[in-house]
Amino acid sequence: MDMVKLSIEELMFCFYSEGLFEQGLGLKQNYFPEMTDEQQDFAFQVSCRSLLAKEMLEYSEHSYKLKKDYAPFIKALANSRYSLNASKFESDENLQRTHSFLVTEHDIYSYCTIHDEQVHQITKLNSVEQISEELSAFFGLESIPSACEELFVLENEDFEELLKGVSENSALLEGAMAKLDLENGLVNEFMKDLLSRRGMMDSIVQFQYDKSNQPNVSDLIFVIPGKLRHWFITGSVKNKFTLRAANKEVLQRIVSGSGILTSI
Numbered sequence: 001m002d003m004v005k006l007s008i009e010e011l012m013f014c015f016y017s018e019g020l021f022e023q024g025l026g027l028k029q030n031y032f033p034e035m036t037d038e039q040q041d042f043a044f045q046v047s048c049r050s051l052l053a054k055e056m057l058e059y060s061e062h063s064y065k066l067k068k069d070y071a072p073f074i075k076a077l078a079n080s081r082y083s084l085n086a087s088k089f090e091s092d093e094n095l096q097r098t099h100s101f102l103v104t105e106h107d108i109y110s111y112c113t114i115h116d117e118q119v120h121q122i123t124k125l126n127s128v129e130q131i132s133e134e135l136s137a138f139f140g141l142e143s144i145p146s147a148c149e150e151l152f153v154l155e156n157e158d159f160e161e162l163l164k165g166v167s168e169n170s171a172l173l174e175g176a177m178a179k180l181d182l183e184n185g186l187v188n189e190f191m192k193d194l195l196s197r198r199g200m201m202d203s204i205v206q207f208q209y210d211k212s213n214q215p216n217v218s219d220l221i222f223v224i225p226g227k228l229r230h231w232f233i234t235g236s237v238k239n240k241f242t243l244r245a246a247n248k249e250v251l252q253r254i255v256s257g258s259g260i261l262t263s264i
Contacts, residue, residue, distance in 0.1 A: 003123045004056070004073050008032075011120050012040075013047035014074045017057075017065050023078045073122045076102045076109045079213060082257045084131065086138055088202035088223070099138050101131045103257065110134055131255045132248075139202065139223055141230055141246055148245040151187050152180055156239035167199030190243060193226035201233070206254050219254045 006014065008031050015024030028035060035043070048064055051057045057064045066074060084101040100111040108131065110123040125131065136142050154162065158179055165173030182188050206219035222233040223246065230246035244250060 003121065004070060005114075006120045006122075007047070007050070008118065008120070009043045010047045010051055011074075013044050013051065014066060014070075015078070016044070017063070018071060018074050020074070020078045072104070072107060073109065073124070076104050076107065077111065077122070080104050080209065082206060082208045082218070083215075084135075084254065085205045085207065086135055086203070087205075088139060089200055099134070101125075101134070101255075103128070128256055132251055135204065135251065135255065139230065140225065141251065144230065144246045144248055144251070146247060147249040148247040151184065151190065151243045151245075153240050153242045154179070156241070159233075159241040162194075163199045166195050186245065187243075189226065189228065190224070190231050193224055193231065196227075197224065204251075204254055206257070208257075221250065221254055 008027065012024050012027050015021070015027065028040065032039075048057065051066075052064070056067060056070050058067050065071075080102040082103050086099045086101075087096050089095070090097055098112065102109040102111060108125040108128060110125055110131075112121055113119065114121050125134075136144075158176065161172050162176040165171075165176045177191065180187055180191070182191070202223040202225070204221040204223065205217060207215040208218040209215055220235040222235075222241075224231040224233070232244050232246045232250050234242050234244070234250060
């Protein structure tokens with residue numbers, strides 16, 4: 001058993017049955033903010049029956065709980081050693097698609113929503129390498145090179161000015177571009193790609209969790225699809241941003257949890 005698919009109501013029931021009340025309440029507030037207690041009780045009754053039909057529940061200590069083979073799938077959504085959240089703009093630029101990866105002490109899971117976010121799909125992976133494979137498929141990175149040299153490094157203020165210049169205020173663009181080596185063909189190519197997307201960037205964010213299970217951003221890659229290649233912009237703890245052509249070395253660092261931020 002490598003995958004579970006749950007409706008929103010079923011996932012809420014699973015959170016509550018495993019004692020993960022904060023996660024269950026968060027899901028309820030996100031999808032059903034007006035749901036009354038009576039409506040929730042009815043939704044749980046229906047969810048319990050549907051989960052029983054899927055052979056996912058067992059009766060224990062006067063209540064229905066997830067069978068031991070299924071419980072880790074749900075607990076991974078609430079307790080991970082680190083996680084990755086990939087996000088990209090769809091062809092309709094107002095829509096974003098996300099895909100997450102959860103690394104626990106013992107297992108690795110892929111998590112996404114399907115059918116217009118009505119169904120939550122959690123898949124157990126066999127290795128960290130599978131995360132790289134799924135991220136490559138998600139962003140279209142299957143043919144990227146093994147490694148690439150950095151093309152430029154910008155301070156945080158200069159990076160923000162560049163993005164505002166291509167997306168909001170063209171008057172800022174000339175000053176921002178003056179700080180780049182536009183005689184470098186790759187830098188020039190990148191700027192054309194960034195302009196064509198009006199500064200919109202996809203992303204891979206790595207979260208690590210403190211003792212209170214609160215998420216902290218520990219690594220970040222901006223992904224910019226281009227006409228000829230994809231680009232990576234990595235952020236650092238020194239508030240500097242580095243441009244490279246997309247490559248396997250950078251992708252593997254964030255996937256493995258080793259972290260680019262501490263290595264730049």
